[in-house]
Amino acid sequence: xxxxLFTYLEFLVLTVNTVFLLSNNATAQTATIAGKVSSEQGKPxxxxxxxxKQTNQGTTTRADGTFLLKDLAPGAYTLLVSSMGFQQQFQDxxxxxxxxxxxxxxxxxxxxxxxxxxxxxxRTTRSIDDIPLPVDVxxxxxxxxxxxxxxxxxxxxxxxxxxxxxxxxxLMMQGLTSEYILFLIDGEPxxxxxxGTLDLSRLAVxxxxxxxxxxxxxxxxxxxxxxxxxxxxxxxxxxxGLSSSLRTRYRSYGTYDLSASAGFxxxxxxxxxxxxxxxxxxxxxxxxxxxxxxxxxxxxTVSPKVAYRFSDAINLSINGRFYTESQGNTxxxxxxxxxxxxxxxxxxxxxxxxxxxxxxxxxxxxxxxxSYTTGYRxxxxxxxxxxGTVYDESYFDQFFNRSEVxxxxxxxxxxxxxxxxxxxxxxxxxxxxxxxxxFRANYGFVQHQWIPNEKxxxxxxxxxxxxxxxxxxFSPKLAAGYTVNKWLKVQASFGGGYKAPDFRQLxxxxxxxxxxxxxxxxxxxxERIAELQAQGQIEAILIDxxxxxxxxxxxxxxxxxxxxxxxxxxxxxxxxxxxxxISNLIDTAPIARKTNxxxxxxxxxxxxxxxxxxxxxxxxxxxxxxxxxxxxxxxDSRNLEDVDKIKNREVFNRDPATNRTVAVSLAEYGGLPYxxxxxxxAKLFYTNSLHQFDVALRAIYRGRWGLGDANGNGVIEAxxxxxDGYVLLNLALNKNLFGWLTVEGGANNLLNITxxxxxxxxxxxxxxxxxINFSDIHQQ
Amino acid sequence: xxxxxxxxxxxxxxxxxxxxxxxxxxxxPVAMLEAQMATDIxxxxxxxxxxxxxxxxxxxxxxxxxxxxxxxxxDSNSTQWDIxxxxxxxxxxxxxxxxxxxxxxxxxxxxxxxxxxxxxxYVADSDTTLAIPKGSxxxxxxxxxxxxxxxxxxxxxxxxxxxxxxxxKYAKMEILSYYQGNPDTSTPVFxxxxxxxxxxxxxxxYVVQTNGSRKF
Numbered sequence: 001x002x003x004x005l006f007t008y009l010e011f012l013v014l015t016v017n018t019v020f021l022l023s024n025n026a027t028a029q030t031a032t033i034a035g036k037v038s039s040e041q042g043k044p045x046x047x048x049x050x051x052x053k054q055t056n057q058g059t060t061t062r063a064d065g066t067f068l069l070k071d072l073a074p075g076a077y078t079l080l081v082s083s084m085g086f087q088q089q090f091q092d093x094x095x096x097x098x099x100x101x102x103x104x105x106x107x108x109x110x111x112x113x114x115x116x117x118x119x120x121x122x123r124t125t126r127s128i129d130d131i132p133l134p135v136d137v138x139x140x141x142x143x144x145x146x147x148x149x150x151x152x153x154x155x156x157x158x159x160x161x162x163x164x165x166x167x168x169x170x171l172m173m174q175g176l177t178s179e180y181i182l183f184l185i186d187g188e189p190x191x192x193x194x195x196g197t198l199d200l201s202r203l204a205v206x207x208x209x210x211x212x213x214x215x216x217x218x219x220x221x222x223x224x225x226x227x228x229x230x231x232x233x234x235x236x237x238x239x240x241g242l243s244s245s246l247r248t249r250y251r252s253y254g255t256y257d258l259s260a261s262a263g264f265x266x267x268x269x270x271x272x273x274x275x276x277x278x279x280x281x282x283x284x285x286x287x288x289x290x291x292x293x294x295x296x297x298x299x300x301t302v303s304p305k306v307a308y309r310f311s312d313a314i315n316l317s318i319n320g321r322f323y324t325e326s327q328g329n330t331x332x333x334x335x336x337x338x339x340x341x342x343x344x345x346x347x348x349x350x351x352x353x354x355x356x357x358x359x360x361x362x363x364x365x366x367x368x369x370x371s372y373t374t375g376y377r378x379x380x381x382x383x384x385x386x387x388g389t390v391y392d393e394s395y396f397d398q399f400f401n402r403s404e405v406x407x408x409x410x411x412x413x414x415x416x417x418x419x420x421x422x423x424x425x426x427x428x429x430x431x432x433x434x435x436x437x438x439f440r441a442n443y444g445f446v447q448h449q450w451i452p453n454e455k456x457x458x459x460x461x462x463x464x465x466x467x468x469x470x471x472x473x474f475s476p477k478l479a480a481g482y483t484v485n486k487w488l489k490v491q492a493s494f495g496g497g498y499k500a501p502d503f504r505q506l507x508x509x510x511x512x513x514x515x516x517x518x519x520x521x522x523x524x525x526x527e528r529i530a531e532l533q534a535q536g537q538i539e540a541i542l543i544d545x546x547x548x549x550x551x552x553x554x555x556x557x558x559x560x561x562x563x564x565x566x567x568x569x570x571x572x573x574x575x576x577x578x579x580x581x582i583s584n585l586i587d588t589a590p591i592a593r594k595t596n597x598x599x600x601x602x603x604x605x606x607x608x609x610x611x612x613x614x615x616x617x618x619x620x621x622x623x624x625x626x627x628x629x630x631x632x633x634x635x636d637s638r639n640l641e642d643v644d645k646i647k648n649r650e651v652f653n654r655d656p657a658t659n660r661t662v663a664v665s666l667a668e669y670g671g672l673p674y675x676x677x678x679x680x681x682a683k684l685f686y687t688n689s690l691h692q693f694d695v696a697l698r699a700i701y702r703g704r705w706g707l708g709d710a711n712g713n714g715v716i717e718a719x720x721x722x723x724d725g726y727v728l729l730n731l732a733l734n735k736n737l738f739g740w741l742t743v744e745g746g747a748n749n750l751l752n753i754t755x756x757x758x759x760x761x762x763x764x765x766x767x768x769x770x771x772i773n774f775s776d777i778h779q780q
Numbered sequence: 781x782x783x784x785x786x787x788x789x790x791x792x793x794x795x796x797x798x799x800x801x802x803x804x805x806x807x808x809p810v811a812m813l814e815a816q817m818a819t820d821i822x823x824x825x826x827x828x829x830x831x832x833x834x835x836x837x838x839x840x841x842x843x844x845x846x847x848x849x850x851x852x853x854x855d856s857n858s859t860q861w862d863i864x865x866x867x868x869x870x871x872x873x874x875x876x877x878x879x880x881x882x883x884x885x886x887x888x889x890x891x892x893x894x895x896x897x898x899x900x901x902y903v904a905d906s907d908t909t910l911a912i913p914k915g916s917x918x919x920x921x922x923x924x925x926x927x928x929x930x931x932x933x934x935x936x937x938x939x940x941x942x943x944x945x946x947x948x949k950y951a952k953m954e955i956l957s958y959y960q961g962n963p964d965t966s967t968p969v970f971x972x973x974x975x976x977x978x979x980x981x982x983x984x985x986y987v988v989q990t991n992g993s994r995k996f
Contacts, residue, residue, distance in 0.1 A: 653938075656965040
């Protein structure tokens with residue numbers, strides 16, 4: 001561990017040297033350009049970018065709009081000046097040796113301020129204003145300001161998203177859990193889920209350009225899992241020229257994070273490397289057990305990228321990712337009435353490789369060929385501490401490949417058609433599965449965006465999936481937006497989503513070594529029950545395996561209706577009302593009783609579930625540099641079978657103090673577990689461009705949520721079946737010292753909230769760190 | 781106006797009276813049987829949990845609902861007892877468990893509102909299944925596992941055991957608590973396993989219809 005840290009430091013020293021060497025070469029020149037950038041109204045523009053087109057040398061303006069470019073070779077240059085919300089300007093200049101040239105540049109304001117772009121909603125790069133769907137974008141700047149280490153910390157602060165802890169750090173979107181959310185890195189799916197949860201703490205955030213969040217089903221473009229929505233992580237591309245950076249942070253609980261990146265980009269070739277190491281000593285919220293709530297771990301992420309532009313028409317890029325994490329815990333395990341202390345070690349690894357070939361046949365025809373390969377592996381072992389012998393060992397090995405062709409046809413400025421076909425192969429080999437199991441699927445999708453005039457915007461599309469293990473599916477989508485006037489826009493969308501049964505639900509063959517119960521995937525159930533019967537392990541059959549149908553994909557239809565208001569420049573508001581109707585929800589039920597008194601479980605389609613709610617958010621600019629924003633979500637989730645039973649007065653509860661039994665009313669019904677009816681946030685961001693610091697204060701509220709049935713009536717309604725809500729107060733401070741060096745510090749969970757029901761909250765966490773940007777050193 | 785209102789009231793009164801009389805004709809007025817309480821009945825409190833194949837056979841507490849008392853172990857092969865308790869297992873005196881006519885089923889509802897025992901659906905204890913099924917969520921209780929309170933046996937609300945006593949009389953019973961002193965299960969004292977009262981002590985209320993009818 002120490003050794004590898006030194007290797008990183010060596011690498012960094014090397015990078016720094018290279019950068020300085022290059023700047024020393026530049027000092028042989030002697031011309032200087034000084035200038036000032038301002039708006040047409042004469043307002044100085046700080047943080048505008050000034051780049052010499054010929055050499056890619058550049059700087060950013062100070063808060064008063066001034067800039068200085070030193071050590072230039074005499075000659076003719078073109079200055080490229082740009083600033084957010086303003087039109088980019090070119091200015092030709094001629095500098096001679098020993099001269100200080102002075103230029104003033106004014107930038108005209110953009111008629112419509114440049115808005116963020118999104119790719120996830122349509123699979124083509126579109127302005128966020130052209131997407132009539134609920135879309136959120138979290139920028140690199142926001143991620144950097146709040147000092148996040150992992151993706152869960154970023155998503156936790158977004159309206160309408162909740163972080164849950166269940167077999168890893170998961171997410172809840174529109175009342176649906178991680179199982180129903182598709183996570184993408186640069187458009188390709190991240191694999192490796194445990195009981196449906198994709199652990200967000202596997203994803204480092206320092207190399208993220210932005211995170212795009214599409215709420216509502218997007219199966220029409222992305223197929224299975226995109227039922228609640230899609231989270232797409234867009235990684236950074238290297239800046240032109242040479243750049244490198246180093247960021248290091250230290251947090252409470254012995255958490256140490258180190259990120260380093262180096263990049264190089266010229267006209268045709270670019271390459272970059274991102275490396276991250278995160279380690280923590282972990283924490284324990286349960287003193288009575290020897291196992292730690294969050295065990296110590298160390299994790300490494302390496303992301304290399306190369307791209308080559310063969311011509312204006314052809315571009316090849318290859319992105320990769322390698323991740324490895326090892327953790328160590330201790331556990332007390334009862335074996336035959338005797339308690340043994342054991343080491344509980346685990347390792348998880350994932351990797352991916354995504355080559356993409358982009359071919360611009362013409363301005364109007366754009367072709368993309370992608371072949372994505374990814375793998376995920378876990379190993380875990382329980383070993384007796386006394387002699388190191390193995391008590392239990394297991395592994396899980398998943399492989400996924402997707403080859404896809406996408407064709408975008410920009411017919412005219414009113415019509416864009418996107419279509420594609422693809423093929424996927426997925427295999428799983430694991431202790432809990434009998435053989436190597438393979439899934440194969442083919443799919444095709446088509447989508448058309450039509451913008452008939454300035455007011456209307458319509459997107460329609462669909463996707464057809466065929467699969468070797470379950471029935472083919474068609475997922476449609478229709479979305480429309482209407483601009484009522486300058487400050488009001490309305491939008492509505494309708495879509496179908498689905499979630500395919502996974503390997504576990506079809507093929508699992510697992511018997512708990514400690515408790516003795518068994519779980520069998522639905523494809524194996526007949527065979528396995530017959531086997532157990534032959535072995536005399538079955539006491540009674542509860543459901544005849546002959547009558548069990550193959551499980552179907554879970555599916556949903558969803559509606560989203562929303563509006564955007566922006567009266568004036570300072571206020572922005574958004575409202576979205578959503579409803580997801582899910583059928584064929586897959587869950588376990590006992591099918592047979594074993595002679596040891598335990599059950600054999602299998603997976604069934606049975607429940608119908610509805611999640612619906614309202615999401616409101618708004619932002620207001622209190623003054624230059626000071627922004628306030630707030631968001632709130634009301635969520636109603638219900639299992640319709642439970643609701644029917646409650647309406648028929650067939651569900652009872654008992655007052656634990658008086659022992660009186662009464663029928664449960666619908667008002668008491670707490671819906672599905674882990675969902676908070678009320679959640680929200682309020683944030684204050686302050687940027688002082690004069691003294692180069694910023695402050696971000698955020699309050700995150702999570703209302704009370706249901707834990708699960710405790711009194712056996714099958715629903716969540718009693719007081720002790722809920723966890724209390726809480727407010728987290730997070731503070732971040734960043735101070736830029738020399739342009740190339742930023743110092744950061746702050747605290748997450750300032751109020752020191754802990755909850756026995758929330759293992760992700762150890763209490764107050766202090767942090768501090770340094771952020772060094774070597775490309776900035778070079779510029780100054 | 782006034783006289784008219786009075787007239788309406790009079791009519792209303794008469795109608796009510798008529799309906800009431802009809803009711804009286806339809807059913808014999810029976811005073812509701814008073815529920816009896818059994819408190820802290822120990823159920824094999826000496827047993828140690830662990831591997832069931834290694835453990836000694838459970839020591840059942842025999843209980844007579846009719847007499848509201850514990851019956852001596854020596855009388856196990858008699859019809860003096862109606863139910864037998866050991867841990868979370870409840871036997872009824874019939875089938876493989878005893879010489880009586882005991883059978884049972886679980887009915888969903890509120891204790892007071894179950895005014896009549898079902899006509900059919902009773903089962904006796906057998907080799908493959910017990911009249912009152914064993915297991916969390918299957919019979920009378922739920923095991924909370926990692927929930928709140930953790931690792932507790934909580935009677936499922938609205939699960940009423942309707943049974944036949946050893947001499948074939950109908951009875952209904954509702955188990956209220958599995959812990960000594962019938963504690964409030966929502967308190968921190970109960971949630972903490974260290975301060976929680978001892979388990980395997982049953983508190984239940986019940987009604988036996990001694991006249992042989994199914995009415996309670």
